[in-house]
Amino acid sequence: RGLPTGRLKIGIAPSGYVGYAREALRDLASQYPGVSIEVTTGSAQTICPRLLHGELHMVIGTSSYLEKWRELNVRKLIQLETAMLMRKDHPLSGVKNLQEVDILKLPIILPASVEPVYSDIATRYAENNLPPIQPRYITDDGELALRLVQETDSFNPTSNTSANLVNLSKSFFVAKDIVKLPVHYVSLAFSPLRPKTALAEIFE
Numbered sequence: 001r002g003l004p005t006g007r008l009k010i011g012i013a014p015s016g017y018v019g020y021a022r023e024a025l026r027d028l029a030s031q032y033p034g035v036s037i038e039v040t041t042g043s044a045q046t047i048c049p050r051l052l053h054g055e056l057h058m059v060i061g062t063s064s065y066l067e068k069w070r071e072l073n074v075r076k077l078i079q080l081e082t083a084m085l086m087r088k089d090h091p092l093s094g095v096k097n098l099q100e101v102d103i104l105k106l107p108i109i110l111p112a113s114v115e116p117v118y119s120d121i122a123t124r125y126a127e128n129n130l131p132p133i134q135p136r137y138i139t140d141d142g143e144l145a146l147r148l149v150q151e152t153d154s155f156n157p158t159s160n161t162s163a164n165l166v167n168l169s170k171s172f173f174v175a176k177d178i179v180k181l182p183v184h185y186v187s188l189a190f191s192p193l194r195p196k197t198a199l200a201e202i203f204e
Contacts, residue, residue, distance in 0.1 A: 005034035008199040011051060011059040015041035015140065016111065020078065020186045021060050028203055035199060048072065051191050057200040062159075063185040073192050076185040080159040082117060084175040085168060087150050093173040100179050101128045107136035107154040109145050117157045120181045146172075159184050 008028070012018050018041060025037060040047065040056065044065040050056045052071055059066065066074045084103050086092060092102060104125055110118050110133075122133045137148050145156050149172060157179070158168075165174055188204060190196060196204070 003032050003034055004198055004202065005032075006197070006199055007036040007038060008197070008203060009038045009040070009056045010203070011047035011056040011061075012039060012041045013044040013047040013059060013061040013065065014111070016142070017060055017062070017186060024203065032199075032202070044069070048189070051189060052193065054191070054194055057190075057197055058203070059189040061187060061189065063187040064182060066187050066189045069189070071191070071193070072189040074187050074189045076187045078161060078186040080184045080186065081162050081165055081176065082120075082157065082159045082179070082181045082184070083165055083168075084179055085146070085149050085156045085158055086154075086173040086175065087152075088171065088173055090153065090155075090173050092175070098175065098178055100124065101130070103155055103175060103179055104128055104130055107152065108133065109137040109139070109148050109154050109156040110135040111145075112138050112140045117159055117181065121157055121179065124179055124181070157181075 010021065012021060018039070025039070028035065029037060040050070044061055047056070047059055047061070048066070048069045051059050063074060063076050066072060092098060095102065125131070125133050136154055137145070139145055148154055149156050160168070165176070168174055190200070
């Protein structure tokens, strides 16, 4: 009794960032059973206009994409680290002075949706005078991507928290700070044209 009700509409772009909201959404549903939650995933190009038009209450995504929308108020929450995942016994795991080009010459696994890492890493091929990026495997299923890493010589770029990378390093060769990519932050975006709802403030 007395708990807030209503519907909270959240956009997440790219879809891979759902994992950063999962625990908070579970807690919200548990603590406020009268609240309806609607999660929409997509690209920033499709999600951000919906925020500005009032169809969504907030967007969770990467700072580098959200900040391109100057109409939005963006708050950075979690700094992510980018690493290249390979199988534990990958031939490159024993290479001293591993170079960026050594990794980029390998088959690459990338998501079907345009993720920040995808566009970032494409520029590194050009900087190293390599042919344009041609993914060997394309999937939005993170579990499948990890299985492909385990069974092939491919690598999978990932942006993750430092704690998650430590956990991944138990099962994978995690190459950090070799492929030169910009820093990304998990961020929240709101439209300054519309007041925050009470549910949005609770979630925030």
